[in-house]
Amino acid sequence: MAETLTKQDIIKDENIVYKKTGLMTDKVLSYCPGCGHGTTHRLVMEVIDELGAQANTIGIAPVGCSVLAYEFMDIDMQEAAHGRAPALATAIKRLMPDKLVFTYQGDGDLAAIGTGETIHAANRGENITIIFVNNGIYGMTGGQMAPTTLPGMKSSTSPYGRDIKTMGYPLKITELIARLPGTYFVTRQAVHTPANVRKAKKAIRKAFDLQKQNKGLTFVEIVSNCNSGWKMTPVKANQWMVDNMFPFYPLGDIKVDGELVK
Amino acid sequence: MTEEIIIAGFGGQGVLSMGKILAYSGIMQDQEVSWMPSYGPEMRGGTANVTVILSDNRINSPILTQYDTAIILNQQSMDKFESEVKPGGLLLYDPNGIIRPPERKDINIYKIEASKEASNLGLPKIFNMIVLGGYIKVKPIVKLDNVMLGLKKSLPPRYHHMIPDNEKAIKRGLEIVEDVQKV
Amino acid sequence: MAKELRLMKGNEAVAEAAIRAGCDGYFGYPITPQSEVMEYLMAEKPHERTGMVVLQAESELASINMVYGGACCGKKVMTSSSSPGISLMQEGISYLAGAELPCLVVNVVRGGPGLGTIQPSQSDYFQATKGGGHGDYKLITLAPSSVQEMYDFVKVAFDLAFKYRNPAMILSDGAIGQMMEKVVLEDQIPRLTEAEIIKKCPWATTGKTPDRERNIITSLDLDPARQERHNLKLQEKYKKITENEVRYETIDCENAEYIFVAYGTSARICLKALQLAKEKGIKVGLFRPITLFPFPVNQIKEMAGKIKGILSIEMSAGQMIEDIKLAVEGKIKVEHYGKMGGIIPSPNEVLEALEQKIIGG
Numbered sequence: 001m002a003e004t005l006t007k008q009d010i011i012k013d014e015n016i017v018y019k020k021t022g023l024m025t026d027k028v029l030s031y032c033p034g035c036g037h038g039t040t041h042r043l044v045m046e047v048i049d050e051l052g053a054q055a056n057t058i059g060i061a062p063v064g065c066s067v068l069a070y071e072f073m074d075i076d077m078q079e080a081a082h083g084r085a086p087a088l089a090t091a092i093k094r095l096m097p098d099k100l101v102f103t104y105q106g107d108g109d110l111a112a113i114g115t116g117e118t119i120h121a122a123n124r125g126e127n128i129t130i131i132f133v134n135n136g137i138y139g140m141t142g143g144q145m146a147p148t149t150l151p152g153m154k155s156s157t158s159p160y161g162r163d164i165k166t167m168g169y170p171l172k173i174t175e176l177i178a179r180l181p182g183t184y185f186v187t188r189q190a191v192h193t194p195a196n197v198r199k200a201k202k203a204i205r206k207a208f209d210l211q212k213q214n215k216g217l218t219f220v221e222i223v224s225n226c227n228s229g230w231k232m233t234p235v236k237a238n239q240w241m242v243d244n245m246f247p248f249y250p251l252g253d254i255k256v257d258g259e260l261v262k
Numbered sequence: 263m264t265e266e267i268i269i270a271g272f273g274g275q276g277v278l279s280m281g282k283i284l285a286y287s288g289i290m291q292d293q294e295v296s297w298m299p300s301y302g303p304e305m306r307g308g309t310a311n312v313t314v315i316l317s318d319n320r321i322n323s324p325i326l327t328q329y330d331t332a333i334i335l336n337q338q339s340m341d342k343f344e345s346e347v348k349p350g351g352l353l354l355y356d357p358n359g360i361i362r363p364p365e366r367k368d369i370n371i372y373k374i375e376a377s378k379e380a381s382n383l384g385l386p387k388i389f390n391m392i393v394l395g396g397y398i399k400v401k402p403i404v405k406l407d408n409v410m411l412g413l414k415k416s417l418p419p420r421y422h423h424m425i426p427d428n429e430k431a432i433k434r435g436l437e438i439v440e441d442v443q444k445v
Numbered sequence: 446m447a448k449e450l451r452l453m454k455g456n457e458a459v460a461e462a463a464i465r466a467g468c469d470g471y472f473g474y475p476i477t478p479q480s481e482v483m484e485y486l487m488a489e490k491p492h493e494r495t496g497m498v499v500l501q502a503e504s505e506l507a508s509i510n511m512v513y514g515g516a517c518c519g520k521k522v523m524t525s526s527s528s529p530g531i532s533l534m535q536e537g538i539s540y541l542a543g544a545e546l547p548c549l550v551v552n553v554v555r556g557g558p559g560l561g562t563i564q565p566s567q568s569d570y571f572q573a574t575k576g577g578g579h580g581d582y583k584l585i586t587l588a589p590s591s592v593q594e595m596y597d598f599v600k601v602a603f604d605l606a607f608k609y610r611n612p613a614m615i616l617s618d619g620a621i622g623q624m625m626e627k628v629v630l631e632d633q634i635p636r637l638t639e640a641e642i643i644k645k646c647p648w649a650t651t652g653k654t655p656d657r658e659r660n661i662i663t664s665l666d667l668d669p670a671r672q673e674r675h676n677l678k679l680q681e682k683y684k685k686i687t688e689n690e691v692r693y694e695t696i697d698c699e700n701a702e703y704i705f706v707a708y709g710t711s712a713r714i715c716l717k718a719l720q721l722a723k724e725k726g727i728k729v730g731l732f733r734p735i736t737l738f739p740f741p742v743n744q745i746k747e748m749a750g751k752i753k754g755i756l757s758i759e760m761s762a763g764q765m766i767e768d769i770k771l772a773v774e775g776k777i778k779v780e781h782y783g784k785m786g787g788i789i790p791s792p793n794e795v796l797e798a799l800e801q802k803i804i805g806g
Contacts, residue, residue, distance in 0.1 A: 055652045058518070061663075070661045076650035078517040079663035080510065081540050087507040088514030092650075094498045095470050095520050096639070099652060117510070120503035282625065286452050289627050295452065297625035301478060301563070322716030324624050327791045416452070 022049045023074045030068060034234020036224030037065060039191040040133055041072055043201045044104065047208055048075060057100040058092050060085040062114075064106035065139040083114025086121035089128040100211060102129040107148040108138045111173040115147075118173065125182030125216040129207045132174065132219065135226040136245060143229035147171040150248055155229070170248065174221045178255040184216035186255035190223045190246075192238045203253075216258070223249050263318050265403050266326055268343055270311035271335025276390030279416070280333075281312035283394065286412030287404040288316035298324040309338050316403060333397060337361055350445060354397055364442075371442040372400050379438055380431070388424075388431035395435020406432070449630040455595040455621040456481035458628050459525060459551055462599035464491045467634040468549075469520040470498040472511035474530060477563040478619035479553035482525045495636050505530040509537030509550070516546035517662040519642040519649030521603055525551035527619070528569050529560060531577075538612055539578030543664030545679070547606035549599065550584070551615045553622035556760075556787035564787025565619030565710055570764035573616045574738045581676055583683045585613040585690065586737040588708040592626035594735075600631070607645070609686055616737060618760065620710040620789060683739075692735035693744055701730030703803055704748060706769050707758040708734050710789060715758055717792035722799070729799060737765070745772040754778040754803035758795055761785060778803060 023045035031037045048057050054075055061069040063082035070077035080088045085103035093101045110118050110132050121128065137155055138144040145155040145162060148170050152161040162170075178186040185207055189200035200222060207218035223245050227237035253261050267284070271277045281297050288295040298313040313329075315321050332343045334355040340362065347353050349368045357363070358377040374396035380389035398404055404412075413428055453461065460482045463471060471491075473483045483501060491497035502508035508524045515522035526534065531552045541548055552573065556566035573586045585605045587598045595617060602613035643651050653659040666672045697719055698704060705715040712733040722729045732748065734741050749755070754777050757766040763781035770779050782798035784790045790798075 055654045057652060058650050060514070067665065070659075070663065074653065074659055076653045076660045077662075078514060078650055079544075079661070079665055080513070081536055084506065084510035084513070084537070087502070087510035088517070090500070090507075091470060091472060091498075091511035091514035091522070092518055094500060095515050095518060095522075096651075116503055117507055120507065282452065285625060289450055289452055295625075295627050297452070298620065299623060301619070301623045320716075321626070321713075322720065323714045323792050324626075325620065325710075325714065325789050325791075326717075327793060 021045050023054055025072055025074045027071045029072060031065065032228045034225065034227045034237065035065070036135070036191045036222060037133060039197060040131065040200070040222050040224070041066075041069065043191070043197065043204050044102070044131055045073055045075075046201065047205045048100070050205070051100070051208060053100050053208075056098070057102070058096075060088050060101075060103040062103065062105040062109040064109045066104055066106060066133065067140065069104050083109050083112070084117055085109070086114065086117040086126070086128070086130065090121050090124070090126045093126055093128050097127070100129075100208060102131060102208075104131045105133070106139070107132070107134045107136065107146045111147040111171050115173070118177065119180070122177050122217045122219070123180045123182045127211055127214050127216065129211050129218045129220070131204065132221045133224050134221055134249065135224045135229070136170075137226045137229040139226045139229050143226070143231075147173070148249075150244060153244075172249070174219065174249075174254060177219050178260060182216050183219055183255060184258050185210050185218040187219070187253045188221040188223060188249060188251050190241070190251055192225070192241065196251075221249075223251065263403070265316045265331065265401070266329050267314045267331040267333065268311060268326075268329045268346070269314065269333040269335075270309065270339030270343055273310040275310070275335050276387070277310045277335065278312050280390040280394050281314040283409065283412050283416045284314050284404065285316070286416045287409045288412075290408040290411040290415070291404060293318060294321050296321045296324040309336070311339065331397070331401060333393060335393070340364065352401060354393070354400065354439070356393060367443075368445055370444050372396065372439055373442050374435060374439045376435065379434060383431070383434070385427055385431065388428055391428045391431035392435040392438070395432035396439030397435075398432075399436040399439050400441070451628050451630060452625050453592060453596075453628045454481055454623060454625050455589070455592045455617060456553065456623070457485045458592050458596035459599055459615070460485035460489070461630065462596040463523060464489060464495055464497055465631055465633050466600040466603055467495065467521060467636040468497055468523055468603070469636055470500070470511075470515045470522040472500050472502050472508040472515070472522070472524050474502050474505045474508050474526065476527045476530045478555060478565070478622050479525050479527045479551070481622070482551065495633070497636065505533040506537065509534035509541075512548050512550070513537055513541055513544075513546065516541060516548045517544070517650045519646030519651065521607075521637070523549035523551065525553065527553045527555045528557050528566070531569065531572070535572070535578035538584070539576075539580050539582060540664045541612045542578075542582035542584065542679075543580060544662050545610040546612065546662070547603070547610055548612050549602045549606060549615065550612060551617065554616065554618040556785065562787035563619065565621075565789060566760045566785070566787055567618055567709060567711060567783075568761040568764070568785065569616065570737065570759065570761060573614050574740065574768075582679060583611075583686070583738050585609065585611055585686060586616050587613065587692075588616050588735060588737050589621060590709050590712045590733065592621065592624065593628050595621060596628050596630070600634075605690060609682055611682065611686070616709070618710050619787070687739040690736060691739045691741045691744070693741040694733040694735060696731040696733070698730035698732060698748065700728060702728040702753050703799060704730050704732050704752050704755050705758055705795070705799070706732045706734070706745065706755055706765070708737060708765070711758045711760055711783075714790055714792050714795055718795040718799070721792055721796050725796075727796075727799070727804070734765070740768045740772070742768070742772040745769060746774065749773040749776045752777060754780070756799050756803050757781045758790065759783040760789060778806070780806065
């Protein structure tokens with residue numbers, strides 16, 4: 001019988017360049033290949049891990065593609081009704097102020113059905129962190145128009161492109177949030193290149209650090225793609241995102257230390 | 263003993279607080295009590311009324327259509343509640359603003375010039391306490407001592423400096439209530 | 446030491462009872478006729494008395510979901526509202542039931558449908574006892590008929606909610622919420638510490654420690670077979686609640702020929718009607734369900750064998766009567782009498798209805 005190499009034979013300490021994130025479970029991600037959710041999950045869990053906060057963190061999953069986020073994140077989590085995650089987070093943080101509390105939400109969840117909860121949690125200055133993944137579409141339900149869908153952008157409920165005359169304008173919820181006095185740090189990032197991943201992680205880390213200091217609501221938007229919903233290959237979807245999403249949703253900090261960035 | 267009372271007048275006349283003090287007085291003498299207000303838009307300056315029941319037993323319906331006693335402080339309430347006094351029951355009213363005095367022949371009727379007296383005393387806010395004094399004079403179901411205890415319990419401490427004036431008013435009410443008709 | 450006595454509105458009694466029951470959090474939104482609950486709590490500064498959190502939410506949607514968030518952490522949390530607000534909360538209540546979370550929801554019912562009226566009503570019986578939101582679920586539903594019971598049932602409801610990991614509802618109405626009666630206050634029960642919660646609620650999301658797997662609270666399961674198993678487990682729980690938690694009161698039922706069945710304010714009206722009936726020589730008693738779910742089916746069924754007829758008195762078009770009829774199994778006549786839209790029937794009207802619909806009918 002031929003000797004077979006085991007994982008241990010191949011992966012040795014001296015040749016490790018990358019490790020599975022400690023606080024990600026062994027469950028295989030259910031996201032489409034090329035989707036930004038997987039990377040964003042990993043970044044959030046890396047930050048919690050680095051903060052040594054597993055025992056001290058409670059996360060809230062939304063309704064949307066990341067509805068099963070709790071399957072992948074190895075922390076205590078709650079699954080909220082569509083749009084209501086900031087309400088859950090509000091109560092958790094008020095009842096247990098020493099915990100780190102975050103919501104993980106998509107654009108339909110946060111900027112359409114949950115606009116009220118988002119705005120009011122932000123306006124009350126709840127000491128929570130919101131991770132907002134914006135891919136301009138309802139991914140889970142099959143690519144319907146979202147509040148963030150760009151003008152002219154096609155979706156299953158705007159098959160001829162979003163007509164702003166009848167379907168309204170895309171909502172820049174992040175800019176809106178930044179204007180509320182209860183928010184302390186508001187930023188927009190992306191995870192489509194290694195450089196952006198590093199920046200996004202820094203932003204997430206900063207958001208949690210500020211939460212620990214009870215500074216108010218911290219908000220990290222990740223502009224992402226939805227190659228399935230957009231009906232493109234992952235590479236093309238990323239390029240389309242750079243060409244079309246970023247001009248409308250420009251990356252960078254929007255509010256720092258409680259002050260709008262000019 | 264069970265006493266079923268309606269107190270009715272304008273919002274702002276202290277109808278509800280008079281009822282509350284009466285109910286607290288009942289508690290002070292170990293009775294069961296209920297206080298059921300009309301509530302809603304009426305609260306804002308329209309008519310206001312409250313049903314107060316004091317009893318030695320468990321109180322059944324807190325909402326009634328017939329009363330042992332009606333304390334009437336405006337014409338609208340006279341129109342509505344005169345007919346709802348039980349035969350042989352009691353109607354006490356302040357004649358101020360009453361254009362059609364009670365006409366029933368089968369009930370005991372008393373009047374009390376409470377608004378006039380309150381303004382004579384320069385204490386318009388304790389008008390309702392004069393009426394209360396009149397009521398416990400003609401129907402001594404609660405002892406004056408218990409009314410004073412009830413008053414103290416019912417007023418938030420920040421208003422306790424007003425207790426002497428209230429006591430004065432209640433005692434004045436005891437003196438000035440007049441009988442109109444006894445059956 | 447003599448117990449503390451206070452003259453309180455039903456709504457105030459709920460609030461004081463919550464503080465004294467060791468409630469951790471109240472999340473609410475104003476609506477007549479129950480706004481005194483939050484007003485009282487805010488005035489009392491419970492964060493100073495016990496550390497209890499009180500928060501005015503931006504909507505009933507938010508408040509019930511705040512309750513969800515707190516309940517997931519094993520906290521003793523509650524909200525209160527009145528009919529239209531409770532309708533808005535139904536989605537959240539369904540999630541709470543699906544995720545098996547203990548909490549208290551107080552409904553101080555007003556007349557409907559729609560914006561309806563602010564006056565007392567009992568037209569939310571179906572909503573409270575048959576689920577209310579989507580899916581097969583039940584709330585433990587308690588119906589107080591006095592201010593003292595408004596006070597007492599807060600603790601009872603919390604105890605049952607945690608015993609069965611199920612939302613509990615106090616189904617009251619505008620009359621009981623707004624009226625004042627004498628209340629005997631219980632001593633303060635301390636709020637649980639985090640360590641006590643972890644022990645009592647090992648399922649709660651209190652932060653994943655190395656000694657256990659992570660805790661996840663969700664009402665989602667995409668696998669139909671597992672979802673069915675979850676539903677069967679819920680049904681088993683409701684069966685257990687039905688077997689163990691029925692509460693009711695009977696008055697003058699021993700030698701009665703006829704029975705009023707009524708809860709809440711209607712039961713109070715019927716008590717007066719009993720007096721009036723006695724004067725007329727009519728042998729009528731009152732059966733007062735205290736738990737509406739579980740409904741006292743067996744007790745009514747047993748009673749039906751001994752009497753001639755039942756009149757269900759409700760401030761609605763007749764909702765509880767369906768449960769009474771199911772219990773009676775057609776053995777005797779069951780009729781409904783009630784008022785809608787915020788009108789409370791008078792004791793005289795109730796007695797007349799008995800004479801016309803049951804005795805003479």
